[in-house]
Amino acid sequence: MKLSDSGFEEEAIPKNMELLMDVPLNVSVRLGHVRMQIRDLLKLNKGSLIELEKEADEPLEIHVNDRLLAYGEVVMIKDKLGIRITDIVSLAERLENLR
Numbered sequence: 001m002k003l004s005d006s007g008f009e010e011e012a013i014p015k016n017m018e019l020l021m022d023v024p025l026n027v028s029v030r031l032g033h034v035r036m037q038i039r040d041l042l043k044l045n046k047g048s049l050i051e052l053e054k055e056a057d058e059p060l061e062i063h064v065n066d067r068l069l070a071y072g073e074v075v076m077i078k079d080k081l082g083i084r085i086t087d088i089v090s091l092a093e094r095l096e097n098l099r
Helices: 015-020 038-042 091-097
Strands: 027-030 060-064 067-077 080-088
Touching: 060 080, 067 091
Parallel strands: none
Antiparallel strands: 027 060, 060 067, 067 080
16 A cells, blocks of 8 residues: 555555546535425525534535435534545445435
């Protein structure tokens, strides 16, 4: 294993995977969701609160190209927010999500 620029160990990348390493992917973190009627949505203004269906201690969902990949928790890195991965979805679950 070798160290990457970020200081983490990384495994050698197989030659046939090198072509894919520069493909951009959309990564998003989902805090929660709620279903609202249009009338309630139109009542929102600055300072309004939206109560999500997720409990405060539940992990956030990390999605790659709209597919669930992992779960994590919010961390502070200097003056920015970050996500620490706490669990990665199993290969079987990831394959199921592709359907």
